[in-house]
Amino acid sequence: MISIPEAQDIVLSHTRPLGAVTVGLAGALGRVLAEEVRAPDSLPPFPASIKDGYAVVAADGVGEFPVVGESRAGHLDQLPVAPGSVAYITTGAPVPPGADAVVQVEDTEKLPDGEGSQRRVRICKAAKAGQDIRPVGSDITEGDTVLQAGERVGVAEMGILATVGAVSLKVHATPRVAVLSTGDEVVDPSTAPLGPGQIRDANRAMLLAAAAKAGAEVVDMGVARDTEGHLEGCLAAAIEQRVDVLITSGGVSMGDRDLIKPLLAREGTIHFGRVRMKPGKPLTFATLTLPQQGGRQMLVFGLPGNPVSSFVCFHLVVLPALRKMGGWAEPQLRRVAARLAVDIKLDPERPEYHRCTLQWGPPPLGSTPPPPHEASAHGAAGLGSMELWAVSTGNQISSRLLSARSANALLEIPCASGVIKAGSLVSALLIDDLGGMPVPPGGVPVTPGF
Amino acid sequence: MISIPEAQDIVLSHTRPLGAVTVGLAGALGRVLAEEVRAPDSLPPFPASIKDGYAVVAADGVGEFPVVGESRAGHLDQLPVAPGSVAYITTGAPVPPGADAVVQVEDTEKLPDGEGSQRRVRICKAAKAGQDIRPVGSDITEGDTVLQAGERVGVAEMGILATVGAVSLKVHATPRVAVLSTGDEVVDPSTAPLGPGQIRDANRAMLLAAAAKAGAEVVDMGVARDTEGHLEGCLAAAIEQRVDVLITSGGVSMGDRDLIKPLLAREGTIHFGRVRMKPGKPLTFATLTLPQQGGRQMLVFGLPGNPVSSFVCFHLVVLPALRKMGGWAEPQLRRVAARLAVDIKLDPERPEYHRCTLQWGPPPLGSTPPPPHEASAHGAAGLGSMELWAVSTGNQISSRLLSARSANALLEIPCASGVIKAGSLVSALLIDDLGGMPVPPGGVPVTPGF
Numbered sequence: 029m030i031s032i033p034e035a036q037d038i039v040l041s042h043t044r045p046l047g048a049v050t051v052g053l054a055g056a057l058g059r060v061l062a063e064e065v066r067a068p069d070s071l072p073p074f075p076a077s078i079k080d081g082y083a084v085v086a087a088d089g090v091g092e093f094p095v096v097g098e099s100r101a102g103h104l105d106q107l108p109v110a111p112g113s114v115a116y117i118t119t120g121a122p123v124p125p126g127a128d129a130v131v132q133v134e135d136t137e138k139l140p141d142g143e144g145s146q147r148r149v150r151i152c153k154a155a156k157a158g159q160d161i162r163p164v165g166s167d168i169t170e171g172d173t174v175l176q177a178g179e180r181v182g183v184a185e186m187g188i189l190a191t192v193g194a195v196s197l198k199v200h201a202t203p204r205v206a207v208l209s210t211g212d213e214v215v216d217p218s219t220a221p222l223g224p225g226q227i228r229d230a231n232r233a234m235l236l237a238a239a240a241k242a243g244a245e246v247v248d249m250g251v252a253r254d255t256e257g258h259l260e261g262c263l264a265a266a267i268e269q270r271v272d273v274l275i276t277s278g279g280v281s282m283g284d285r286d287l288i289k290p291l292l293a294r295e296g297t298i299h300f301g302r303v304r305m306k307p308g309k310p311l312t313f314a315t316l317t318l319p320q321q322g323g324r325q326m327l328v329f330g331l332p333g334n335p336v337s338s339f340v341c342f343h344l345v346v347l348p349a350l351r352k353m354g355g356w357a358e359p360q361l362r363r364v365a366a367r368l369a370v371d372i373k374l375d376p377e378r379p380e381y382h383r384c385t386l387q388w389g390p391p392p393l394g395s396t397p398p399p400p401h402e403a404s405a406h407g408a409a410g411l412g413s414m415e416l417w418a419v420s421t422g423n424q425i426s427s428r429l430l431s432a433r434s435a436n437a438l439l440e441i442p443c444a445s446g447v448i449k450a451g452s453l454v455s456a457l458l459i460d461d462l463g464g465m466p467v468p469p470g471g472v473p474v475t476p477g478f
Numbered sequence: 479m480i481s482i483p484e485a486q487d488i489v490l491s492h493t494r495p496l497g498a499v500t501v502g503l504a505g506a507l508g509r510v511l512a513e514e515v516r517a518p519d520s521l522p523p524f525p526a527s528i529k530d531g532y533a534v535v536a537a538d539g540v541g542e543f544p545v546v547g548e549s550r551a552g553h554l555d556q557l558p559v560a561p562g563s564v565a566y567i568t569t570g571a572p573v574p575p576g577a578d579a580v581v582q583v584e585d586t587e588k589l590p591d592g593e594g595s596q597r598r599v600r601i602c603k604a605a606k607a608g609q610d611i612r613p614v615g616s617d618i619t620e621g622d623t624v625l626q627a628g629e630r631v632g633v634a635e636m637g638i639l640a641t642v643g644a645v646s647l648k649v650h651a652t653p654r655v656a657v658l659s660t661g662d663e664v665v666d667p668s669t670a671p672l673g674p675g676q677i678r679d680a681n682r683a684m685l686l687a688a689a690a691k692a693g694a695e696v697v698d699m700g701v702a703r704d705t706e707g708h709l710e711g712c713l714a715a716a717i718e719q720r721v722d723v724l725i726t727s728g729g730v731s732m733g734d735r736d737l738i739k740p741l742l743a744r745e746g747t748i749h750f751g752r753v754r755m756k757p758g759k760p761l762t763f764a765t766l767t768l769p770q771q772g773g774r775q776m777l778v779f780g781l782p783g784n785p786v787s788s789f790v791c792f793h794l795v796v797l798p799a800l801r802k803m804g805g806w807a808e809p810q811l812r813r814v815a816a817r818l819a820v821d822i823k824l825d826p827e828r829p830e831y832h833r834c835t836l837q838w839g840p841p842p843l844g845s846t847p848p849p850p851h852e853a854s855a856h857g858a859a860g861l862g863s864m865e866l867w868a869v870s871t872g873n874q875i876s877s878r879l880l881s882a883r884s885a886n887a888l889l890e891i892p893c894a895s896g897v898i899k900a901g902s903l904v905s906a907l908l909i910d911d912l913g914g915m916p917v918p919p920g921g922v923p924v925t926p927g928f
Contacts, residue, residue, distance in 0.1 A: 080733035102662025118733035184882030187684030212552025217640040234637030283530035283568035432634030442927035477892035
């Protein structure tokens with residue numbers, strides 16, 4: 029049996045980033061750039077006002093001035109501003125030639141029109157040269173690389189791409205992933221009432237959702253019966269669908285109808301078939317080389333049938349592979365340290381990936397930890413007394429999918445006897461966005477003075 | 479001017495969760511349940527084997543036994559097991575009547591067939607009654623509430639829903655959101671080269687992506703010119719589209735063509751139009767009551783035109799509103815504490831939402847903090863010396879969207895003079911998934927002994 033880090037290394041060594049495809053800007057969110065993006069022009073492209081107010085000659089100082097023109101964003105009817113005069117200007121508008129500062133409207137006073145309906149204004153506060161003007165290229169200089177190859181496009185990056193006119197982009201393709209359940213006892217979730225010996229298929233809906241959430245294009249392959257012929261047919265269908273990855277669940281254990289491993293051994297290469305982990309021991313990984321499809325490679329993950337095992341194995345080994353295919357430079361799960369809210373009993377045979385819900389704050393309600401070191405030093409209410417706490421999801425038996433409910437992390441619990449005490453620091457792998465984590469009753473304090 | 483917490487309270491007090499809609503299981507990911515989900519039957523529905531092996535009578539202990547039948551998952555040809563005999567059984571299969579324990583195949587030995595081709599096996603390890611059997615209902619009991627109203631459906635919850643046959647679900651509707659840019663200088667991102675005085679529209683692509691990422695259905699309303707008539711037409715079009723929320727950017731400042739506030743004051747009620755924050759001061763929030771549409775309410779957020787201001791304002795006030803509409807019980811941004819990697823200059827006039835990239839690990843490269851308290855106590859490499867660090871995105875001017883690049887949090891920086899020193903703890907609001915945060919060069923250590 030190998031360890032999970034070894035299994036992860038093997039999987040990633042057989043995984044390559046997919047090639048580049050071209051997408052429009054609207055399709056770029058969440059994708060990874062396959063080439064750098066450069067700015068074709070400077071931003072701002074002209075000296076731009078930061079405020080609504082008056083473009084002035086700074087050396088003129090305070091006083092009453094004729095308003096000789098106006099510069100509005102998007103309009104070009106501006107006059108040059110000579111010493112002793114000013115121009116009205118709006119936020120983002122080009123500063124007229126001759127002016128070298130902007131005085132915000134709050135620091136001015138409108139005066140009655142002068143001779144010949146000449147508009148006039150009082151400048152109440154002297155400006156420094158350059159005040160409230162963004163020089164050409166101060167935000168982005170023409171030719172700058174604004175985003176690197178390998179960067180993921182988030183919300184801000186969508187704005188950056190739009191601002192430099194990158195409306196057609198080379199990004200990594202996203203993997204195409206098929207999900208197949210196996211087992212004669214496994215029936216569609218819509219089955220009601222259940223027949224004798226039947227259970228509903230939890231894994232397929234879950235794994236399809238997990239792959240889709242990871243950005244993959246998913247193909248639902250249904251449920252395979254426990255016969256060699258049916259399994260072979262399902263594998264052939266997945267190949268026909270030209271998927272990059274096939275995820276199966278069930279059929280990898282020690283039973284005489286556990287036919288996945290023999291099938292994969294016949295059709296490809298099994299790289300591992302047992303992993304020292306709890307849950308998930310029978311986890312299997314194989315690659316198939318497909319001469320009928322130009323020799324391309326397909327990855328197959330044989331996940332255990334127990335739903336929690338397949339949930340945990342997906343996150344530990346399949347998700348990093350999907351991320352790497354999609355172009356992530358650092359595809360592994362992110363590790364943090366968290367303080368245990370309750371004692372956890374250790375397993376003497378295998379290291380355990382204990383499902384938990386991380387939350388930031390004081391010790392959670394119902395926890396039994398000793399006060400952490402820093403809490404006493406900083407007082408109960410301070411930022412320094414707040415920590416990342418790991419709240420167990422309860423009974424961790426691998427059939428009990430409720431142990432994954434609301435879980436946003438997997439704790440790395442050593443293989444040993446005894447218990448690991450509440451209040452201990454343990455490492456945790458993030459499997460869901462902490463943006464939805466539980467909020468402690470009193471909230472988390474803000475920066476002092478904010 | 480009001481504060482951001484006041485603004486957030488006002489917005490949420492005018493926001494109601496949307497009504498329930500029915501979706502199929504495949505459409506449930508990311509939605510919030512509008513009613514609880516109960517299990518119609520127990521799981522397992524029968525006493526189920528945890529292992530591949532033999533169903534035995536525990537009192538029989540070790541010895542050689544005839545194999546009188548087999549119980550395979552999904553097959554019902556099982557015989558009762560009498561004392562002195564065993565049955566072959568696969569993982570997840572029903573334990574035959576009479577048997578009260580399972581001995582895993584690893585603890586047995588196949589024997590040559592006996593008289594009349596009777597299959598025989600040696601049980602090498604005595605079983606305790608109940609061993610490796612999941613009793614009926616041990617994972618889920620019939621009638622249990624497996625998910626509560628208000629819970630968000632993640633990957634694990636998809637599996638839980640499938641397992642209890644919840645293939646049709648009542649979930650909160652997701653908001654319909656229109657995004658409108660404004661400004662005569664603002665042109666489509668595809669414009670190249672730019673004409674004099676023009677800039678590309680960064681906000682629309684960014685805000686559409688932000689709303690879509692939050693689960694909203696989005697409507698692109700284009701760019702409004704700076705005339706009352708055109709703006710009125712765009713507002714009417716948004717109403718016609720029956721959106722729940724209209725997000726505009728630009729046109730809320732102090733200029734004479736800043737027409738959004740006067741328009742909203744005529745057509746609805748402005749609840750606030752200036753907020754004490756940096757960036758984002760001109761942030762405006764209004765509600766419109768629409769008699770022509772049964773008196774329904776539409777929310778309008780008038781965001782500032784500077785792209786960073788609109789990015790920050792979206793996350794601080796629009797996102798919580800969208801979450802509340804979608805059914806989130808705790809829609810506010812999650813707050814954590816982070817240690818500053820570098821000094822930050824304070825602004826004496828407004829509290830600042832400083833964009834940063836959070837990462838977990840030792841002090842980041844290039845940071846200048848004093849070693850934190852716990853590091854010295856636990857040594858450089860331990861879990862206890864790792865923390866959440868806030869790395870600034872650099873120059874924070876509100877026109878520089880690169881200051882939002884890779885940002886996953888907004889630091890709450892107090893309004894004061896001087897600097898806040900590297901190594902200080904500050905509060906940070908999460909705006910992106912930490913599952914993609916930077917990885918420190920040496921990684922983060924694991925639980926000792928793992």
